[in-house]
Amino acid sequence: MQKVRRALRQAQGERELGSAPCLYAIALGSNRRSRHGSPTETLRAALAELRPIAVSRIRSTPALGPAGRGFANAVAIIETGLEPDELLAELKALERAYGRRPGRRWGPRVLDLDIILWSDGPWDGPGPIVPHPEFRNRAFVLKPLAELVPDWRDPVSGLTVRQLLFRLTAPCATHR
Ligand code: A4P
Numbered sequence: 001m002q003k004v005r006r007a008l009r010q011a012q013g014e015r016e017l018g019s020a021p022c023l024y025a026i027a028l029g030s031n032r033r034s035r036h037g038s039p040t041e042t043l044r045a046a047l048a049e050l051r052p053i054a055v056s057r058i059r060s061t062p063a064l065g066p067a068g069r070g071f072a073n074a075v076a077i078i079e080t081g082l083e084p085d086e087l088l089a090e091l092k093a094l095e096r097a098y099g100r101r102p103g104r105r106w107g108p109r110v111l112d113l114d115i116i117l118w119s120d121g122p123w124d125g126p127g128p129i130v131p132h133p134e135f136r137n138r139a140f141v142l143k144p145l146a147e148l149v150p151d152w153r154d155p156v157s158g159l160t161v162r163q164l165l166f167r168l169t170a171p172c173a174t175h176r
């Protein structure tokens, strides 16, 4: 994971000087079969299309909320010159290409792609909210994220991914 850490340091440093592509952490979820197969096989195919510089392992997780069936979840780190609104448009197109149709919020889905963090801090432009407003409360995002970038600092809370995961999962945690 040295490569990701180095790339993150470099992206954050160089962006201050106004160059270099951005790094993004993208969370992937699926709890419905696609033409690629099971949710795990679907994530494997989608991960390849994102051309990531690092990927977490794919975990089976119980559904949070009313989505019913359990999920396959993973996180990918990608490098791109796109801004968050442009990247979200690409991710939505990929979701559609995998057969996702608009439906009930939190309903079963073939593929969900969420932007969790990017190397430029908070995004206050059009489109997505970055950091993702719910990621601090979700072990199915924080665990794979911590596998890849434990020292990446959430620009809103000021805590690292490792600290956010500890806060969520420690036995006496108050934030659940
Ligand atoms: N949007 C705003 N910010 C972002 C962002 N940072 N990244 C907007 C991506 N999208 C963002 O998303 C709804 C709207 O959020 C979009 O129009 C986008 O512009 P969506 O993906 O179309 O709909 P959704 O997935 O039903 O909503 P959302 O809020 O993404 O749901 P979540 O929060 O992803 O929750 N349990 C387990 N174990 N694993 C899961 O992956 N996922 C969900 C869905 C519930 N339970 C789960 C899991």
Ligand code: MG
Pocket: 112, 113, 114
């Ligand atoms: Mg989503």
